[in-house]
Amino acid sequence: MFKAIVGASTLQDALDSVSVLVDECKIRLNEDDLSIRAVDPANVGMVDLTLDAAAFESYEADGGVIGVNLAKLEDFVGMASGDQLVELELDEETRKLNIRMDGLSSTLALIDPDSIRQEPDIPDLDLASEIVLEGAQLDRGIKAGDMVSDHVRLRVNADAEAFHIEAEGDTDDVDFQLDADDLIALTAGAADSLFSLDYLKDMNKAIPKDAEVTVELGEEFPVKVHYAVAEGQGNVTYMLAPRIQSE
Amino acid sequence: MFKAIVGASTLQDALDSVSVLVDECKIRLNEDDLSIRAVDPANVGMVDLTLDAAAFESYEADGGVIGVNLAKLEDFVGMASGDQLVELELDEETRKLNIRMDGLSSTLALIDPDSIRQEPDIPDLDLASEIVLEGAQLDRGIKAGDMVSDHVRLRVNADAEAFHIEAEGDTDDVDFQLDADDLIALTAGAADSLFSLDYLKDMNKAIPKDAEVTVELGEEFPVKVHYAVAEGQGNVTYMLAPRIQSE
Amino acid sequence: MFKAIVGASTLQDALDSVSVLVDECKIRLNEDDLSIRAVDPANVGMVDLTLDAAAFESYEADGGVIGVNLAKLEDFVGMASGDQLVELELDEETRKLNIRMDGLSSTLALIDPDSIRQEPDIPDLDLASEIVLEGAQLDRGIKAGDMVSDHVRLRVNADAEAFHIEAEGDTDDVDFQLDADDLIALTAGAADSLFSLDYLKDMNKAIPKDAEVTVELGEEFPVKVHYAVAEGQGNVTYMLAPRIQSE
Numbered sequence: 001m002f003k004a005i006v007g008a009s010t011l012q013d014a015l016d017s018v019s020v021l022v023d024e025c026k027i028r029l030n031e032d033d034l035s036i037r038a039v040d041p042a043n044v045g046m047v048d049l050t051l052d053a054a055a056f057e058s059y060e061a062d063g064g065v066i067g068v069n070l071a072k073l074e075d076f077v078g079m080a081s082g083d084q085l086v087e088l089e090l091d092e093e094t095r096k097l098n099i100r101m102d103g104l105s106s107t108l109a110l111i112d113p114d115s116i117r118q119e120p121d122i123p124d125l126d127l128a129s130e131i132v133l134e135g136a137q138l139d140r141g142i143k144a145g146d147m148v149s150d151h152v153r154l155r156v157n158a159d160a161e162a163f164h165i166e167a168e169g170d171t172d173d174v175d176f177q178l179d180a181d182d183l184i185a186l187t188a189g190a191a192d193s194l195f196s197l198d199y200l201k202d203m204n205k206a207i208p209k210d211a212e213v214t215v216e217l218g219e220e221f222p223v224k225v226h227y228a229v230a231e232g233q234g235n236v237t238y239m240l241a242p243r244i245q246s247e
Numbered sequence: 248m249f250k251a252i253v254g255a256s257t258l259q260d261a262l263d264s265v266s267v268l269v270d271e272c273k274i275r276l277n278e279d280d281l282s283i284r285a286v287d288p289a290n291v292g293m294v295d296l297t298l299d300a301a302a303f304e305s306y307e308a309d310g311g312v313i314g315v316n317l318a319k320l321e322d323f324v325g326m327a328s329g330d331q332l333v334e335l336e337l338d339e340e341t342r343k344l345n346i347r348m349d350g351l352s353s354t355l356a357l358i359d360p361d362s363i364r365q366e367p368d369i370p371d372l373d374l375a376s377e378i379v380l381e382g383a384q385l386d387r388g389i390k391a392g393d394m395v396s397d398h399v400r401l402r403v404n405a406d407a408e409a410f411h412i413e414a415e416g417d418t419d420d421v422d423f424q425l426d427a428d429d430l431i432a433l434t435a436g437a438a439d440s441l442f443s444l445d446y447l448k449d450m451n452k453a454i455p456k457d458a459e460v461t462v463e464l465g466e467e468f469p470v471k472v473h474y475a476v477a478e479g480q481g482n483v484t485y486m487l488a489p490r491i492q493s494e
Numbered sequence: 495m496f497k498a499i500v501g502a503s504t505l506q507d508a509l510d511s512v513s514v515l516v517d518e519c520k521i522r523l524n525e526d527d528l529s530i531r532a533v534d535p536a537n538v539g540m541v542d543l544t545l546d547a548a549a550f551e552s553y554e555a556d557g558g559v560i561g562v563n564l565a566k567l568e569d570f571v572g573m574a575s576g577d578q579l580v581e582l583e584l585d586e587e588t589r590k591l592n593i594r595m596d597g598l599s600s601t602l603a604l605i606d607p608d609s610i611r612q613e614p615d616i617p618d619l620d621l622a623s624e625i626v627l628e629g630a631q632l633d634r635g636i637k638a639g640d641m642v643s644d645h646v647r648l649r650v651n652a653d654a655e656a657f658h659i660e661a662e663g664d665t666d667d668v669d670f671q672l673d674a675d676d677l678i679a680l681t682a683g684a685a686d687s688l689f690s691l692d693y694l695k696d697m698n699k700a701i702p703k704d705a706e707v708t709v710e711l712g713e714e715f716p717v718k719v720h721y722a723v724a725e726g727q728g729n730v731t732y733m734l735a736p737r738i739q740s741e
Contacts, residue, residue: 076419106422176598356666
């Protein structure tokens with residue numbers, strides 16, 4: 001059993017955070033929240049989305065799992081304007097999802113959850129640095145790195161209390177530096193790892209420019225990037241595996 | 248003899264309604280109005296445009312027929328900003344159309360009208376239902392149908408006094424319903440026909456979102472869609488043949 | 495030695511005027527100004543840019559010459575928003591250009607100036623007509639010509655005191671006429687030459703629509719087009735060779 005009513009933009013933003021990484025996913029319809037965990041085909045980038053029952057106008061679920069094609073679901077939800085309400089209801093018999101909004105009723109065929117890549121375990125890492133910054137700043141650093149290379153180095157200079165997004169191209173290089181003053185918060189520890197820009201750019205697409213983004217970073221460890229959605233009643237966590245540093 | 252002065256956007260909107268269906272057309276320069284009738288190469292969609300003499304700042308014509316390449320004519324007219332006046336004058340000797348606006352004089356070569364597909368007869372049909380709605384609503388229904396299929400079913404539920412735009416895809420389907428309250432007017436009768444979305448999307452491109460659009464609909468009959476242009480001093484009528492319903 | 499600080503949009507506009515014609519160029523770091531002269535590979539269009547020291551917040555140079563890839567330099571400068579300051583500093587040892595702005599430090603590898611096409615001599619021509627007009631008017635005439643042909647005729651009618659941009663296509667033609675009233679200034683003399691629209695369109699891309707543009711024109715002679723940049727503390731001059739008139 002699943003029946004919920006939610007603001008169109010809340011749902012759209014949540015789905016966007018997953019669809020930048022995967023085309024299909026399982027959605028867990030838990031009693032207290034809706035959640036999605038997914039990993040890209042190369043096993044490099046993961047996403048963990050939770051949308052609390054409180055993020056919905058109304059929410060009833062009993063723990064089922066459905067499989068969806070994200071692009072189709074986003075198309076259907078996208079027929080509503082930002083502040084319109086969207087009603088979702090699972091038809092257990094036909095295994096279809098009914099999506100209703102003012103004047104428009106749609107039926108979306110679901111995908112067998114067993115045919116979808118298994119949900120990843122998101123490891124509980126103890127990362128030495130935690131950087132809290134605006135989405136717009138992360139965006140600027142990623143754009144700068146993308147001018148000269150296909151990967152960037154994320155690094156904390158603990159002495160100088162600064163966070164760096166650095167990229168070295170064949171001939172050119174960039175260093176985007178945010179001091180403690182530029183950041184919302186910084187817990188500085190040993191942190192220096194290399195990441196693929198392809199993944200960071202995809203994640204960056206979904207991160208609102210005005211979001212408060214937390215980056216957890218270690219030495220040659222995966223990075224965790226998380227931010228709140230649905231006015232704090234939901235959360236997105238990305239995890240991205242590091243590239244090997246070649247010296 | 249043909250010489251006329253008209254607001255650029257009035258002319259542009261009128262030409263747009265035809266150019267979504269055909270590349271070339273005959274323009275009839277009647278004494279009291281300018282008119283175009285055209286049918287697409289597959290003989291499925293027709294358009295009938297009339298622009299009354301009153302839609303022009305000045306208008307003199309004596310019943311000639313010219314053939315034009317619509318894209319070129321629209322390019323030329325498009326050099327004027329919306330509220331600028333455009334002067335059209337036929338040079339009978341050279342068989343060219345002189346197009347003048349502030350500072351710019353252009354000469355457009357005409358096409359032999361005999362080389363252009365014959366103008367269609369637009370049959371006078373007695374269709375049981377008449378739905379009057381906003382262009383924006385028609386647009387929404389067509390966009391919804393386009394998500395799941397390449398054709399839509401237009402249907403009136405006479406008992407419920409509702410107009411439906413429905414589409415069935417291989418796995419998903421949508422039902423866009425407008426009740427009497429949502430419509431400007433409804434004369435409900437037996438009306439249920441299937442239409443190609445390719446044509447409806449083309450016609451929809453030309454229909455202003457704020458236009459009051461009248462849809463005349465029957466059972467497995469062509470649909471007529473008409474709306475006023477030039478602040479009521481002109482009219483566009485589309486007619487679209489139905490697709491065979493397969494059950 | 496070269497070290498300068500300049501508003502991002504001032505630098506970007508100046509570089510744009512050159513990058514519409516060539517991909518790489520030499521930049522002369524003179525004591526009193528920064529200057530670029532370049533000619534396209536076909537030797538048809540030339541550009542001469544000067545940015546006075548006064549156009550910079552601070553400027554120190556001693557006459558060096560550097561070679562740059564313009565697209566890369568523009569990417570780097572483009573990371574700054576319009577009114578942000580950009581600091582440029584030449585590292586003589588590494589032959590790299592350091593580009594710094596708020597939070598972002600980049601290093602751009604330079605190109606050996608000897609590997610770049612030689613700077614053209616811009617001949618000192620005595621052209622009979624001088625037309626001063628708004629960038630937006632030149633833009634309109636070029637767009638009009640582009641509808642029917644790949645070249646336009648620039649012509650001054652000295653008797654009527656009018657400037658014409660004319661184009662003759664295979665079947666259609668346009669005549670864009672600006673009278674003395676429409677122009678900012680006109681010195682009318684014998685002036686009638688044919689030019690490639692490909693080049694004029696490229697130059698037009700860089701000319702601000704609100705710039706006061708001076709066109710110097712003769713009979714089957716190159717045209718000179720110049721306008722001020724950096725609020726009068728810089729200047730761009732284009733020169734374009736004529737096409738042979740075929741009668």
